[in-house]
Amino acid sequence: xxxxxxxxxxxxxxxxxxxxxxxxxxxxxxxxxxxxxxxxxxxxxxxxxxxxxxxxxxxxxxxxxxxxxxxxxxxxxxxxxxxxxxxxxxxxxxxxxxxxxxxxxxxxxxxxxxxxxxxxxxxxxxxxxxxxxxxxxxxxxxxxxxxxxxxxxxxxxxxxxxxxxxxxxxxxxxxxxxxxxxxxxxxxxxxxxxxxxxxxxxxxxxxxxxxxxxxxxxxxxxxxxxxxxxx
Amino acid sequence: xxxxxxxxxxxxxxxxxxxxxxxxxxxxxxxxxxxxxxxxxxxxxxxxxxxxxxxxxxxxxxxxxxxxxxxxxxxxxxxxxxxxxxxxxxxxxxxxxxxxxxxxxxxxxxxxxxxxxxxxxxxxxxxxxxxxxxxxxxxxxxxxxxxxxxxxxxxxxxxxxxxxxxxxxxxxxxxxxxxxxxxxxxxxxxxxxxxxxxxxxxxxxxxxxxxxxxxxxxxxxxxxxxxxxxxxxxxxxxxxxxxxxxxxxxxxxxxxxxxxxxxxxxxxxxxxxxxxxxxxxxxxxxxxxxxxxxxxxxxxxxxxxxxxxxxxxxxxxxxxxxxxxxxxxxxxx
Numbered sequence: 001x002x003x004x005x006x007x008x009x010x011x012x013x014x015x016x017x018x019x020x021x022x023x024x025x026x027x028x029x030x031x032x033x034x035x036x037x038x039x040x041x042x043x044x045x046x047x048x049x050x051x052x053x054x055x056x057x058x059x060x061x062x063x064x065x066x067x068x069x070x071x072x073x074x075x076x077x078x079x080x081x082x083x084x085x086x087x088x089x090x091x092x093x094x095x096x097x098x099x100x101x102x103x104x105x106x107x108x109x110x111x112x113x114x115x116x117x118x119x120x121x122x123x124x125x126x127x128x129x130x131x132x133x134x135x136x137x138x139x140x141x142x143x144x145x146x147x148x149x150x151x152x153x154x155x156x157x158x159x160x161x162x163x164x165x166x167x168x169x170x171x172x173x174x175x176x177x178x179x180x181x182x183x184x185x186x187x188x189x190x191x192x193x194x195x196x197x198x199x200x201x202x203x204x205x206x207x208x209x210x211x212x213x214x215x216x217x218x219x220x221x222x223x224x225x226x227x228x229x230x231x
Numbered sequence: 232x233x234x235x236x237x238x239x240x241x242x243x244x245x246x247x248x249x250x251x252x253x254x255x256x257x258x259x260x261x262x263x264x265x266x267x268x269x270x271x272x273x274x275x276x277x278x279x280x281x282x283x284x285x286x287x288x289x290x291x292x293x294x295x296x297x298x299x300x301x302x303x304x305x306x307x308x309x310x311x312x313x314x315x316x317x318x319x320x321x322x323x324x325x326x327x328x329x330x331x332x333x334x335x336x337x338x339x340x341x342x343x344x345x346x347x348x349x350x351x352x353x354x355x356x357x358x359x360x361x362x363x364x365x366x367x368x369x370x371x372x373x374x375x376x377x378x379x380x381x382x383x384x385x386x387x388x389x390x391x392x393x394x395x396x397x398x399x400x401x402x403x404x405x406x407x408x409x410x411x412x413x414x415x416x417x418x419x420x421x422x423x424x425x426x427x428x429x430x431x432x433x434x435x436x437x438x439x440x441x442x443x444x445x446x447x448x449x450x451x452x453x454x455x456x457x458x459x460x461x462x463x464x465x466x467x468x469x470x471x472x473x474x475x476x477x478x479x480x481x482x483x484x485x486x487x488x489x490x491x492x493x494x495x496x497x498x499x500x501x502x503x504x505x506x507x508x509x510x511x512x513x514x515x516x517x518x519x520x521x522x523x524x525x526x527x528x529x530x531x532x533x534x535x536x537x538x539x540x541x542x543x544x545x546x547x548x549x550x551x552x553x554x555x556x557x558x559x560x561x562x563x564x
Contacts, residue, residue: 043299047292053278055286069286069294077298087456090264094271134261137270138254145247167284 028092035085042085046092047076054100060144061104063151063166071107075099098132101140108143112198143201150200154193157181161189236260238273245277353377354396356514357537359491366390366403368411371491373397373431374512385409396511397431399488417470422447428462429487435507438469440487450476493536497529497548502562505529505545509560513538520563524551 031049035042051072058068075096079085088095151159160179164170165186172183179186235256243249244257260266354360354372362370365384372378376396385391390411402411404425413421415432419439426444431437439448441462451457452474460468460478467479467487481487486496490512497505503525506517515538519525529548535541542560546553554561 043295044292047295048288050275051288051291052282052286053275055291056281056283057274057278059283065284065286069291072286073291073295073298076295077302080299081302082456084456091268091271093275094268097271097274132264132267134258134267137261137267138258141245141274142247148247 031092032085039080039085043076043080046079046085046096050093050096051076054096057097057144058100058104059167061101061147062107063147063162064169065167066169067107068104071103072100075103094132105140105143108201112194112201146200147197150197151193154196158189158193161186162193165190236266238276241270241273242277245274246281348382349379350382351377351379357512359493364390364392366405366409366411368403369401371399371488373399373490375514394430394432397429397433397490399427399429399491401427417472417474418451418453419468419470420449420451422449427488429484431487433507433511434472435504435511436469436471438467438487440467440481440484441465442484442488489532492534494532494534495541496532499528499530501525502527502529502549509538509541513541514558515555516559518559518561520561524549524562524564527551 028046031042031045033042034045054072054075055065055068058071059065062068062071078099079096084095085092151162154162157179161175164175164178165172170178172186175181175186176183240249240253241257244253249257261270352360352362352372354374354376356375358374360372362372362378364370364380368390370378370392373396376394376398378398379393381391387407387409390405390409391414392412393414395416400411400413400423402423402425408424411423411425413430415430415437417432417437419430419432419437421428421430421439423444423446426446427442428444428446429438429440429442431439439446439462441464443464445464446462448460448462448468449457450460450468450470454474458476462468465480465482465484467481467484468476469479470476486498489496495508502519506519506525509515509517527549529545531544531548533544535544542553542555546562549562551562551564553563
């Protein structure tokens, strides 16, 4: 019953147009105002507004709450460091989602392709600048769907172990206790799930990785940049 | 076609229930930047209706604020050490002396580390040199250029070099897909896996021309956020001394590296550009007796092993005379 009321109230709300043409509203208006008055206050508002949905989006990719939250926090930190609120004239929302997806993708690549973990500077450079790439937007959406499908098709016990260990961040012993299985079996389930994911992730999805979201620079580069400016 | 894209359709798409045809129309619709923003608006809305879990935002916020505080403290410490102190020194001089000693020591170590860990290959005016890097990649340095690279090999993470002047790169793809990065002085950096390209970082501007493969170019200027460009073969990007970036395309990228064979290719090239070339390659200052000469254009391709040969050919092409005294060349009718 309660659900029913909730649904009708959403579709009949005067603030929503269920089937209307796209209308771009500056949803960030109040946050912009806050940034202008007090940057910290603006940052807090922005965080409170987007943290949950961003974590939810990130966790679809990385399947770990801790990793998702850390990653979203990094995006906000980088937003603060770069004073991004002054540079972004279109939409904070689009920037945040794009940045979170980029970082989630970088994380996956590093985890499933055994790449060297990127430095902080490298990660900060994956944050979006300029316009977004249509194909990339779609591919990111398809990527998390593929991951979800993969997890869903795991055998039930394997899926349970995977979700408890990764998503909920439980220790092997806790899971063993709860499911009444041996820690050895847990490891087997986990490696099976990860192997499956690795297999799925390596299939074709990374064709634009070579020259796309792969900026790199050593931490040294920043120092070099500064010295040459000083000269 | 664009009118077909509705919120419902995108919600289905986010949930993985759209058809291949719908995907095509969404891709088409997304070509408009305004629609990309709209895509994120709906993604956000969809995500809010389908939260995977409710993250604790109080906890998240305090983590973030701690991180920001830590970063700001670090920043402040950085500026304090650099800025001269205006406050009375009596009370703090010991502390200051200690701090500056530490700073000097750190700076000394840092500077020392630079020369310890890196070596620089330099060419004289008029000289080109072929180098083989530790990973087997080939680099040809043009005249009056310098390439700084790690002294003890690249290690297994990244391959990074710093260029002043001009060089042609032929980069080997490594089995581990190690990225190769070229840094320049004007905020341009080129990132590749394995490909052939030319980078020129001269006083008159920075230019990157790609012959083969694909590269990513990052451009950061002090005033704007980092720009990322993807280059395909034949694409060229130049940044002028004031930081203005322009993109162009050439059907003959090989021309950009013709200098490796001491070959010069000019296609309606104005004389003032040739003057820059003479300065960068042979350390010759060009003086024009008549300013109108600067607008004359040269077309032609020739080989010249030194400045004398170069000047003779160019003078012939332009039908002008020249006089050379030490490092100054005067062009006149």
